[in-house]
Amino acid sequence: MKPAACHPVLADLKAIVGEAHVLTEGDLSAFEVDWRKRFRGTALAVVRPGTTLEVAAVMRACAAHGVALVPQGGNTGLVNGSTPDQSGTQILLNLGRMNRVREIDDANLTMTVEAGCVLQAVQSAAAQNNLLFPLSLGAEGSCTIGGNLATNAGGTQVLRYGNARDLCLGLEVVMASGEIWSGLSGLRKDNTGYDLRDLFIGSEGTLGIITAATLKLYPQPSAVMTAMATCESLERCIKLLQLAQARAGSALTGFEVMNETSLELVRKVFPQLRHPLSPSPWTVLLELSDAENEEHARALFERLLEQALERELVTDAAVAQTLQQSHDMWHLRESITMASADAGASVKHDIALPVSRIPAFCAQTDAAVAQAFPELRLLNFGHLGDGNLHYNLQLNDEVDAADFMRVRESALNDLIYSAVMEHGGSISAEHGVGTQKREQLALRKSPVALKLMQAIKDALDPANLLNPGRVLASRNGMEGH
Ligand code: FAD
Ligand code: 2HG
Ligand code: ZN
Numbered sequence: 437m438k439p440a441a442c443h444p445v446l447a448d449l450k451a452i453v454g455e456a457h458v459l460t461e462g463d464l465s466a467f468e469v470d471w472r473k474r475f476r477g478t479a480l481a482v483v484r485p486g487t488t489l490e491v492a493a494v495m496r497a498c499a500a501h502g503v504a505l506v507p508q509g510g511n512t513g514l515v516n517g518s519t520p521d522q523s524g525t526q527i528l529l530n531l532g533r534m535n536r537v538r539e540i541d542d543a544n545l546t547m548t549v550e551a552g553c554v555l556q557a558v559q560s561a562a563a564q565n566n567l568l569f570p571l572s573l574g575a576e577g578s579c580t581i582g583g584n585l586a587t588n589a590g591g592t593q594v595l596r597y598g599n600a601r602d603l604c605l606g607l608e609v610v611m612a613s614g615e616i617w618s619g620l621s622g623l624r625k626d627n628t629g630y631d632l633r634d635l636f637i638g639s640e641g642t643l644g645i646i647t648a649a650t651l652k653l654y655p656q657p658s659a660v661m662t663a664m665a666t667c668e669s670l671e672r673c674i675k676l677l678q679l680a681q682a683r684a685g686s687a688l689t690g691f692e693v694m695n696e697t698s699l700e701l702v703r704k705v706f707p708q709l710r711h712p713l714s715p716s717p718w719t720v721l722l723e724l725s726d727a728e729n730e731e732h733a734r735a736l737f738e739r740l741l742e743q744a745l746e747r748e749l750v751t752d753a754a755v756a757q758t759l760q761q762s763h764d765m766w767h768l769r770e771s772i773t774m775a776s777a778d779a780g781a782s783v784k785h786d787i788a789l790p791v792s793r794i795p796a797f798c799a800q801t802d803a804a805v806a807q808a809f810p811e812l813r814l815l816n817f818g819h820l821g822d823g824n825l826h827y828n829l830q831l832n833d834e835v836d837a838a839d840f841m842r843v844r845e846s847a848l849n850d851l852i853y854s855a856v857m858e859h860g861g862s863i864s865a866e867h868g869v870g871t872q873k874r875e876q877l878a879l880r881k882s883p884v885a886l887k888l889m890q891a892i893k894d895a896l897d898p899a900n901l902l903n904p905g906r907v908l909a910s911r912n913g914m915e916g917h
Contacts, residue, residue, distance in 0.1 A: 443480055443503075445501040446480070448501075449494060449527070452490055452494055453486065457484040457533070458481050458482075458484075460482075464528075467479065468482075468528065470511065470513065470516055470518065471514065474516065477519045477520035477522055477526075477528075478523070478524040479506075479526055479527065480524060480525055480526060481527055482527075482528045483528065483529050484533050485529070488608060488616060488647040488648065489616075491610045492615070493614070495614040495645065496614030498527055498901060499613065499614060499899065499901060503527055503901070504525065505528075505529050506527070506529065506903050507529050507531065507641035507645050507902070508531065509530075509579060509582045510532075510575065510578040510579040510580045512583065513583065513870065514784060514786075514872075515868050515869060515871070515873060516870040516872050516906075517586075517640045517641065517871070517906050518583070531550075531552035531645075531647070532552045532580070534552035534553075534647060534648075535550055535552045535553045535580075536553070537549050537557075538550065540561065540565050544622050545652065545655075546651065546652060547650070547651050547653055548622075548650045549581055549648065550582075550647065550648050551581060551582025551645075551647050552580050553581050554577065555571060555576040555577075555579050555581060555584060556576045556577050558581055559571075562653050567653040567655065568653060568655065568656045568657070569603070570593045570603065570654060570689075571593065571597075571599075572592050574770040581649055581651070582647075585604055585637050586636075586637075586638070586640055586641050587638065587866070588600050588638035590822065591819075592769075594819060594822045595689060595691055595819075595822060596689040596725070597654070602652075604633065604637060604650070605621060605622050605624065605651070605652055606619050606621035606622060606633060606650035607648070607649050609644040609645065609646055610645040610647055612896060612901055619632055619633055620649075635892065635896075639907070640868050640870060640906050640907050642897065642902050642903045643892065643897060657726055657727060659725070659730040660689070660723060660733075661723070661724050661725075661726070661734060661737055662721065662756040662761075662766065663722045663724075663737050663741060663755040663765075664712055665720045665741060666713050666714070666718065666720075667720060667749065667750055668716070668751060669717065670798055672748075673720055674792075675749050676744050679743060683736065683740045684724055684740065687725055687727075688723070688724060689723045689725040690721065690821070691720065691722055691723075691820055691821030692820065693719070693721075693820040695717065695718055695815065695817060696716060696717055696718070697813050697814055697816070697830075698816065698817045699711070699768065701775045701779055701813075701830070702772055704779070705771075705779060706774075709764070712761070713752050713753075713754055721769050724737055734755065738755065741753040741755065769817075772815065772826075779830060780831055780832075781830075781837035781841070782815070782830045783828065783829045783831075783841075783848055783849070785826070785856075786824065786825075786865050786866055787856050787863060788822070788824050790823055790859070790861070793860060794820070794823065794825065797856070797859045797861070801851070802816075804851055808847070809829065809844070811835050812835075812848075814827070814829060814830075815828040823865075824865035825865075827852060846875075863877065869906070871906060874906070874907065875909075877908075878909065886908075889908060893908055
């Protein structure tokens, strides 16, 4: 039993959600350890509510006892936002039991789902109605829609459909007071005052607990085709992107890049995966979605790649001929994060830059990192079409990871984030801030922006009970690690 297992809030919580859904004993590591296994917290209890009313009652009980609460969906976040700190005083509120699809309105092209619905289940529910919910990311088998909205997740379809924020029309949120804001509107237009929905999206559990969402759906495209191409330089990848956008317009639904070091690691860790093209400095994965038919999409792809070859933008290209080949191509791209985790420690930077500045940023930063940190390997990959790179540095086996993180990580982050700011970028394109980028955010965001953010936090969560120490530093000593 945990030392704090007799805390008076626990009796209240058991009365609200039932004893079976207040976990204090046994192996709680699936909830208490983050996906990357970098942070191990200790919760006062893991609480698993089944309804919005239960969430509201849990929140009120925590508020009455002055107990802080960490909302959690699938625990796939990459910035240490979804696990408790080490104090043993925080309630871990896991939304996983709230996984019902409440409504699908095919005429309005919307669906309303509970926050704990796994993203893949949301996609499947839409597909069963011959509709598309386009949000798509490597963690879709375990991340939840609540977590996706709380982090404003991006993924591989942003180019065409936008990120999680663009795919959400309404929210239901439990406030720090325990009140419920019922904003589950399916309206595409509503100008009645401040946009409360957008306040909660991307707030990483620090302003309210998302319990349900109304999401935008789209007609299923008749054909989706995938291709891979190799390029000698990032400049050529960008020229290929411009060509693809000019030729395919909104039919271009994905444009991902991978440097050779990323794919080399995938080859090493997952030798069974098929690579359609030979190693090259850069490999691009393109996806076209077509409203007409497969022949149309294939012809468009073939013309596009022929032109790219003629203009020497690409050195080689392959269009997937079967669904299996298409899955194999995506599998390579989606395996980089797993391969990196398998190979050991890394320092991640999920940065955004104007696409036009990416070559200059990389030329400058690659050289500076290679000089100052010769022991690191650069895995540079990501959503080039969105100007979002995963500029990750993999530690090699000879480096003591704990030592590196303690002594050198912040100098590495400073180097990279200074260059990001110099080139007009952002230190987080999609994973968010959590505790991992909290200090950097305080350095890089304008004082006015930080003051506004703090004012919003103070207004919505005056006692600092919701995910304290995430995004913004705590002002009452409650820290998140
Ligand atoms: P969690 O990890 O449980 O939580 C994330 C944050 O949201 C925490 O701050 C938590 O407190 C808060 N939160 C969770 N649920 C709620 C709720 N109901 N109400 C309020 N706050 C809540 N991200 C991308 O953007 N694009 C990608 O392509 C991408 N790919 C990934 C691939 C892999 C293999 C992995 C492991 C992660 C990836 N991620 C990606 C990162 C991650 O942000 C997403 O997986 C996802 O959005 C997190 O959802 P989750 O349910 O796991 O949230
Ligand atoms: C992706 O695009 C995810 O695959 C994860 O955002 C990136 O591993 C990473 O840093
Ligand atoms: Zn990503």
